[in-house]
Amino acid sequence: MSNTTLLTRITDVSQKMASEVHLRSLRDSFIITVPFLVLAGLFIMVNYVFLDPNSMIGKWFSSEALLAARSIGDRILNGTMSILALMLVVLIAWSIASKRKFAAPMIPAMVSLAAFLVLMPQQVLLTPVNGTTAVAVSGVISLGLTNAGGVFMAILTAIVATDLFLWVAKTRWLQIRMGDEVPPMVTQSFQSMFSIILVVLAFALLAAGVKAGTGKEVHEIIQALIQAPLVHLTTNLPGFLVLTTLTNFLFSLGIHPSGIINPILEPPLLVAMQENMAAFARGDIPPHIIVLPFRDLYGHMGGTGTTLALLLAIFLRSKVSSHQKLGRTVLAPGLFNINEPVIFGFPVLYNPLIMIPFIIYPQINFVIAYFATQLGMVSKIVAFVPWSVPPLLSGWLGSGGDFRNVILQVALLALGVVIYLPFLMAYEKTIVEAKVKTLVDSLSTEQATPAEDARELSVLSNKTIILTCNEGMSTSIMANKMRKYAEECGYALNVYAINIGRIEEEYQNADLILLGPQVVYMQESIMKNIDNACPVVAINAEYFSKLDGKSAIEDAVVILNNRTQH
Template sequence: MFKFLEEKFVPVAARIGNQRHLIAIRDGFIAIMPLTIAGSLAVLVNSLPIDFYQNTMNAIFGEGNWKQWGGNIWNATFAVLSILLAFTIAYNLAKGYGKDALSAGVMGLAAYMTFGTFGDGGLSGLTTGTGGIFIAIIVSLLASEIFCRLSGNSKLIIKMPDGVPPAVSKSFAALFPVIITISIFALVRTLISVGLEIPDIIGSFYSTVQEPFMGLTNTWTAGLIIAFIPAFLWTLGVHGANIIEPFMQTINADAIAKNVAALQAGETAPYIINKPFFDAFVNMGGSGTTIALIIAIFIFARKNKQYSTVGKLSAGPGLFNINEPLLFGLPIVLNPILFIPFILTPMVNVSIAYFATKLGLVPAAIAVIPWTIPPVINGFLVTQHWSGAVLSLVLLVISVLIYLPFIAMANRMAKNNEQNVN
């Protein structure tokens, strides 16, 4: 089976993982990750569900006044996410082509703005925030693609004398590609607004496509699929997390924003499936919940020299959700024994965590935190409730129990191999 998958499936998966546009989307989201974490930490500061903390802050700074600080951070992060992505994705795609990335990024942002909704005070509607993410991704990719192709045409380049500063030369070299690209998107916007009578393109797209799509991804079945894909790809030696990351980031930002808005309005958070949910309850130790595998090795494989050595070397990185030493050291990649629990464990965890959240036993995840935060601690931080930490701990115990029989099987095989050698 592994031979068949390695020959037929791995090359396809590798090509997908190296696909230029997916890499641009992934790197575009990674570029703004510090801002999304800062925005989530601001929510944590504002909404920490401890009465003593809230009462103390109100007493010191005045009722609700102290929350303006966190609100200003939110406005500078999640509230302008689509605009930031329009730049970073276009920038990274042009960088992949070896073109003028800065000009392409500016072009991507400008092209997205042609689809924006404007009011008396400037931008309005869903244009700047998480509601415009899908349109921002599509427009920035197309704009950067057109700009890069036009930039390669020598007839469209204005060459400046040798003494002109490089920044000025680059700006004039990009002049005609920029004019043509922005004109194309402005024309498309005009045709949609006038011909189809859709003045608010982003708002219409959000209500018709993006919001229903978010609902479809917020299901147990979707959670199982998202848990399965990266683990399955990793068993074949393909970086599964990198392949699914653009999709996860696309659904993540809007889900977090909607959860926060619902909680601030005193309502139940609507979206269970998001990246913090997976970081806290599924990817503990990395893909495959491998922190549990390390614990299982310490419990049951101390006499297995290979597993014991790799387990000790992987314990430090694994505590911070880095599991490459384990994946390639045991290895888990193309391992006929460990590939089963490696795929099964995250699917069990996502099922338990999903229904625990669905039943109201644990709050929905609302905070984006660094993915290197150790397990259990991140369960508390993403949910802002002690029950999140308890759920992480319970899932960790269950994960260890899933791995144990397979570790025992690996021990028997290692012992048999030693006897055969002797």
């Protein structure tokens, strides 16, 4: 099998997985929950580090004052971390229904929430405050099933309940027909009545049947058969290394892993993160070394592949002017772990010499960080930190304020510079010997020719261009550059960036959709999903790497003019 055929097959499989409705819905839903988890992580720090009675603040305030202040954080944790599963069951169901073009996606979202609560046990064993014996209590819901501990039940419930609801809703004889004078929302509600009844009834029968047949609740079976094995797999060093190696390999081929690996990797690591946060809040030893931020703190400094180390190596030893200029241009976004300009502009993409450290070096970091944590040289991660928090600050926040974790990050970055340097030198040697400055030109041979006459920019007036990538971060920088150039030329062009999950919501506003290089492999499926409503074109990789808004605008002018002429 040729390399081209293999790559084509990998791309085809990746596109199908990334386009699969349920995986896309998982990805989009987890993105929405990130701000809530960040807030929870912040108040874990505030409550149990800053407001700890043994801290410096504890010497200034009474324990009663500290307890009163901590009650604010406890309430915030109840409204964020403790209801993660509830948020996910609604978000996933709503996302699936929206992507399947259901007219009122909030209805199946509420059905899924009802089904999730139907699966809850009718009695919960609770230990009274200052008590020693647990007692059975009815009429309550355990936070252990609404927080990350219930994530897998939420995912499965949302998927099954929504698909079942949509299937039943298509059965015409179960729909109630009403006159045209009835408001649409009332009509939709009554039309869905029997679908709602049947789905909720089906889940109630399932819960009762499982309890009668096994003596266990549904959540206990899900935790034993699905959640616990997946958490063990992903928090186990070998399993984690396999998944993260595959992540970096796919990214080096230009395939963003967010819709492929992350739906498998992130939910169990999120559960592990929740367990660490809860243990830290109780004053217990956190159970897990590997949690979701572990990947970002030690293996994604500067972005996937820890390319911040590559940028530092460029500043130290690079002799190629284009590399030096690229380093200066992308350092700022790189500090916030946005590294698509490096991957597609340096490039890492299809560059064997740079792909080797890009894939292998982060795995070395993970091994070192794992054993350093296991030996007690650094703290376990006890606060959720989003991937966009800069290195060093992320180590301090994630560890609950332990500067040893920051020192470890510095050491790992220094190691990365040492590892990247020989590969960088070898790569630049091939450039010099071939008397070329960059290999990026080969990525843009089929791009449109920039507009030669500035007067052609008039086609931009009152147009909307949407840029998209995995989360809309790197393309938002490019969108700002394009908008500023259009404004300088005196044209009212609307340019903005969104994450790829919102394309189907926003495409009707667009005259042109530009894809970041990391999601180009999804071009065909995106065009199909929006029924070719507007052109969907890859951003020129060279312009993207340089954040060259002017050239990107000129390319867009050619595309828009061609569309107008046809």
